[in-house]
Amino acid sequence: MRSGRMTAAVLAALIATVATVSGARAAGDLSRQDPIEIKVELGKPGAHVFVPNRLRFETGKLYKLVLTNPSNDPHYFTSHAFTQLIFTRKVQVTQMRDGKPVTLAEFKGAIREIEVYPGHSAEWWFVPVATGRVTDLECGIRGADGKTHKEHGMIGEIVIE
Numbered sequence: 165m166r167s168g169r170m171t172a173a174v175l176a177a178l179i180a181t182v183a184t185v186s187g188a189r190a191a192g193d194l195s196r197q198d199p200i201e202i203k204v205e206l207g208k209p210g211a212h213v214f215v216p217n218r219l220r221f222e223t224g225k226l227y228k229l230v231l232t233n234p235s236n237d238p239h240y241f242t243s244h245a246f247t248q249l250i251f252t253r254k255v256q257v258t259q260m261r262d263g264k265p266v267t268l269a270e271f272k273g274a275i276r277e278i279e280v281y282p283g284h285s286a287e288w289w290f291v292p293v294a295t296g297r298v299t300d301l302e303c304g305i306r307g308a309d310g311k312t313h314k315e316h317g318m319i320g321e322i323v324i325e
């Protein structure tokens with residue numbers, strides 16, 4: 165299953181390379197499009213959940229996934245299968261200052277999971293390169309009750325078409 169996804173991603177990269185070399189209908193730098201913004205809340209007061217818990221993306225488009233934590237606990241956005249289907253351009257942390265968002269840091273390279281602390285947010289900029297449906301989106305943090313947030317229902321599904 166996993167190697168199948170890897171193969172699809174490698175194949176997509178190869179096709180992109182061949183298209184660039186041949187010069188015919190090259191799509192150019194797909195990571196430099198205007199991003200499509202998608203918002204996901206990690207937790208809400210009194211509940212360990214992703215809102216929404218079903219996400220849908222399309223290959224070849226640039227997304228800015230804004231992960232916001234409006235709850236009182238830290239939360240993870242973890243899906244290893246998802247990270248095998250995308251190219252990450254960057255992860256960005258911003259903060260509002262005088263009503264304007266100011267970028268505090270950018271992270272580049274392969275990202276596997278993101279933790280967002282209460283009252284804060286992070287932006288994951290990526291281009292899906294392979295299709296698939298993954299159901300391993302979860303938050304693995306263990307609370308004071310001994311259960312993980314996943315066990316409380318903090319799980320989700322991601323579809324890339």
Ligand SMILES: [Cu+2]
Pocket residue numbers: 207212238239240303304305313318
């Ligand atoms: Cu959590």
